[in-house]
Amino acid sequence: MTAPVRLRVRVDGIVQGVGFRPFVYTVATERGISGFVGNDAAGVFLEIEGGTEALAGFLADLRGRAPVLAQVDRIDTERLAPTGEAGFRIVASTHGTGRAALISPDTTTCAECLAELRNPWDRRFGYPFVNCVNCGPRFTIVTDVPYDRAATTMAAFEMCLDCAAEYADPTDRRFHAEPVCCPSCGPTVSYAERDGRPEPGDPIGRAVRRLREGAVLAVKGLGGYHLAVVADCEPAVATLRRRKQREEKPFAVLVADLAAARGLVEVPAAAVPVLAGTARPVVLLPRRTGALIAESVAPGNRDLGVMLPYTPLHHLLAARLGRPLVLTSGNVSDEPIAFDDADATARLPGIADGFLRHDRRIHVRTDDSVVRVFRGRPMPIRRSRGYVPAPVSVGWEFDRPVLACGAELKNTFCLGKGRRAFVSHHIGDLENVETFQAYRDGIEHFCRLFDVRPRVVAYDLHPDYLSTRYALDRGDVELVGVQHHHAHVASCLVDNGHTGPAIGVAFDGTGFGTDGTLWGGELFVADLAGYERIGHLAPVPLPGGSAAIRQPWRMAAAYLDIVYGGDLPDLAVRRRHERDWDSVVALGRRGVNAPRTSSAGRLFDAVSAILGLRDTVTYEGQAAIALEQAVDPTEQGGYPVPQDPGEPLRSTGFDLVRSVVEDVRAGVDTGRVAARFHHGLADAVVGAAAGVSERTGLTDVALSGGVFQNVVLLDAVVTGLEREGLRPLVHSRVPPNDGGISLGQAAVAAHAEPV
Template sequence: MSGRVQGVGFRPFVHRVATRLGIDGWVLNTGGHVELSVAGSPQALTALVDTLRNDAPPLAQVRRISVTALAGRPPPRGSGFAVRASTGARAPSVPREIPPDAATCEACLAELFDPADRRHRYPFVNCTDCGPRATVIEDLPYDRERTTMRRFALCAPCAAEYADPRDRRFHAEPVACPDCGPQLSWGGLTGEDALRAAVTAVSDGAIVALKGLGGYQLVCDATDAGAVSRLRERKRRPAKPFAVMARDLETIHRLARVTRTGRAALTSPARPVVLLEARRRTGVAPGVHPGTDRIGLFLPTTGLHHLLLHDLDGPLVVTSGNLSSEPIAIDDAAAKSMLAAVADGCLCHDRPIRARYDDSVVRPAGRTVLTVRRARGFAPAPLPLPTAARVPMVAAGAQLKHTFALAEGPRAFLGPHTGDLEDTRALDAFEASYADLVKLTGIEPRAVVHDLHPDYLSTQWARALPVSRRIAVQHHHAHVAGCAAEHGVRGPFIGVAYDGLGFGDDGTLWGGEILVADLARYRRVGRFATAPLPGGAAAVRRPARMALGYLYGAEPLGSPSPPAALSRPFTGRLDPRELRVVRTVIERGINCPRASSAGRLFDAAASMLGLGDEATYEGQAAVALEAAAGATRAEALSWRLVLVAGVWVYDPVPTLVALLEGAARGERVGRLAAAFQRTIAEVTGGLVERVVRAGGPRTVCVAGGCFQNVRLLAEVRAVLQSQGLRVLVAGAVPVNDGGISYGQAAVAAARMRGE
């Protein structure tokens, strides 16, 4: 039996079912799977298989049950049913599946706050239905001696629970109690004294480094503006929003508007950070989520978080334990060194973290839940591949919001979010995560898939990997293929890929693309017009430069440039020296790569509207543009499509002229921001309509970081559906570059199958 069947209480479940049905035999873990040898009446055996398939424990996912007649002697009648010791064999061509971490279950939570229970206020309470999994597993099969809990010898009461098939802690590998398990520490204090010291520190406005499940976190009082400001300064994170952990759903309802979809995401075993519409005047410090009306909220994930929230009785900022752009810390010594300049104290414990898993982030979009960051609680659970991978492979991913994927047969294992691959520390974290997942899944890649961009660290890593085959996949094809693969689409589809930047097959930078594709191939049938990026990467960090790129160097498609008088309210607030330099480098073509980028067009529009000339994190200007629009409804601005060399091209100059004209008339920024986004939706509809009219497919897959903007996604989806088209968007796969590796794997598998 294969699937997610280890570390989820599956063997005790099998024991209970078999015993109830009067079946004799045994069950054991083998490699990453579960094996049974059973004897009983035909009716009982049929009932056993049906129950295993349809009524498995909450965290289990049974993917395949193979039933064969016993070749040897069957278990003697009346011998009973036993749980046997695990073996390490791996079934051929079946990767082993690692269970993700799961938030504290209700039964453990009741014990945590029950004064009569021996685990009262024990931060590491867990059972087979919850607790650490992927972050503590060192090898499979999943038994205690192959986890970081092996150093904690069980006391007699815990050993009795662990050995009793009727107990919910039967073979719960991280099981522990105050007498035999991990302990908290704060300076020279331990246990409850350490927790009290940390609570006092946070109450007094301090920043605390907290050792979480998959890495260190930085914690402070979310209502203390001074503490939040100090955290921003020390962490070197001037504007990117912080996540907030709240004690319960009632608190979250006071802080944000929660839809049914949002509530389901908040309370799922993964306990991700959920981006919700913030309410006003909640007491949360303004510096928690500046520039956006969205707040990232999540519920406690561990017993330690529950205790902190209970004792402090207020929302907490809980953010990654790192400095800006660096991987989160997992090693105790490294964490104390890295975070010494950020935190005023460290609430640590002595259970090692085996693998780095940041908090997952999702965003509700109607009934869909968009994955923004796939990490703790979700990764490394596998995703299906419509076309099975003929040889084991690794997809190296992109550069920003990096993930990698291991694929073999019909599934791809999407690794946890690594961050941005911009330096050797991030690359080291990627390589460590890769080595760990290769060991656990048993997948030994013989092929590597990578992006076309030669300067990506992921591409350079892929080219150095000792494998027999390398496959390059275009960035935006990977985006839309990932969406198609999640939905099981093999045949032709129209792909709409809007993001910041990706390397095109013509050597230029793409980012606003309409493709006709299947999983193996694609052709470009539509795009946004190009504009220069003055200074290259500097234009990404400064949207004002991007706006100047469109004003002074937009692709000439026949539309007149805005007159100087119209653009003067925008250009007049900029440094005249910057204007001269930017205009000169554009005219001379010095370090001004051109890009057909939807994301950079959003940056330009935001800057023209005065919503942000600088960006301290990727997509900041676009976030401000979405926030400014709010729920405002507006008609589209002017737009124009031009046929260039057989490809439909959106000319944004009329749109930007209309934007500047509206600003000159004194129209509200919010209405203009809404009108701009409505324009992009109608432009998308116009581009897709022309492709369909020419015989293109009627299924549309939308992907790319721009579609984290749920307003844009909703309007694009509505426009396309009004044309009678089937519109798909990824849910489990990140819509941003975090989904690139899965798309790469899907493309490579389809190409190999075609060969």
């Protein structure tokens, strides 16, 4: 028999709150290994003693048999002198000084807990907070690390004897499950009408009855309050729209299970693991013809955002209702989602007829995530609940801790430490005091959780962004300004494990350029340290500044004036705005309140208005979305766009607008025109990238910016690049829109020369 060996072991990754300690206990017991395991602020620590073969197998099991929610990034070992210790135990957590422990995202209810929820003989039958080490709340209830019950909002609930016995039993799947609870000792659900007084009886049953009556309810979930109505009742959905002041932006729909989802949308095989996985985002999928859903849920949209239940409360509500349910953020448009009970009571009675709430406090406001599936891979549109705060691994070491402050719209922030980038949950548009306070609170919380004291702070060059002002107001740090579209391209490179150089295409609404104009249709050669602007769409006026973003017909006027001057053909878009047309054109010509922009998003706006799809918008990107939705999928042609090798992309917008007008005047169907526009723009991008590739030898092309959420354009560009022998890089871990900007900023700051 070989002499025993003792090792000190450090396990790094997502190993707290996922049942890792009980897993270690079980494996150690199986292999006859002695020692102990515990949590601390850096992760999981162990001392193990046994034979060489047993220890080798044990260490292999730490990776190969880890719990489903665990992510083992690194295992370090150190040899110690054997002590002859007998047995294996879980020891109390220690706090220490350096924090490096990772927090698991909130995770959907597991199959075992669902079985208990539905079993009339189980003591947790119908209990809306059933959970175990494999599922349940994590990020939204964590207040500090190490991850123990005392550092969560479950600290307010003392375990009963039965729950305490499960918690202490190494053979139970609730062994050290911090949110463990039951009807005897855990949170409770209540129902109240808008006056706030709880009503006796079955709260979920009461909520179901009110929903069937057409009421709007506020429902408290994992990361905040939702507003809910039955999705197949047009008057109820219309009431919600009117009260929420959300005129046309699509709502998400919750359905009970995958079969119910397939009744509303087409669910390709690649979408199933996203829709039914542990994160449970809203997934944008093609709506079925004849789907029983109110038209105003997603007016004029071929796609529908669908999600499956991700908490026991949602499972109970969806099953008992038996109908699809609109579930949208609990706020008035442009406000942050309500997550505090007092705040919800103050803000939502003007919208909600009743409240289905619970008494487990939410520590971090967290919106639902939104995902599209592109060529079999998820493409985040909004990365939040279910994904955050899992870090994005990077291929270098942050020499100094970095805070990247993000952009103004769809804001996220990012902390860089070690070989990880912690991209925050979706904060929203930094356009009001409440959202800005949530932004500041979020940064403080992340810095505390991950023990980051930023020495470098990266920010967008736009001087009026609140995120930029926040950065510039911080003292004792090195400041790094990052150009908006360089951050987009850098984000895409990091998303794909690439450091560059590569060809970068950044298409979005607008971003502050270094030449005093607003960029947004950019062709770069870039790496994480810098970029060269190789080409761009020709700048056009933005008549009226931000008014042109809200009124896309103004962009049509700007483009048409440049293309046709005084010889503008008779077009419906001009007739619709005859009274204001000449004054808007004059603004553009004089350059008064009309900054110049190379934005691809504004080109989409112009074409959308010319086609009569959207003259005004009620939410960002609406005109471009309408243009994408209008595409006739049977049309394969594209408008020709000649390329100038010296100034690639420059004439693209003008050439496309001229072709669109010619087809409109010829009476060509709108769907065919929309398709030809998309294909023509895609061909122009591919041709420009191919030209740069010939000159530089680069073959990787990073596609980023909100315009590349458009899967018609994205698919055509990717297909064209592959045909040219180039390798397209697209987003799959962070959004291509401004929600991914902070990751790019952090990467650029990490590679900037120290001041």
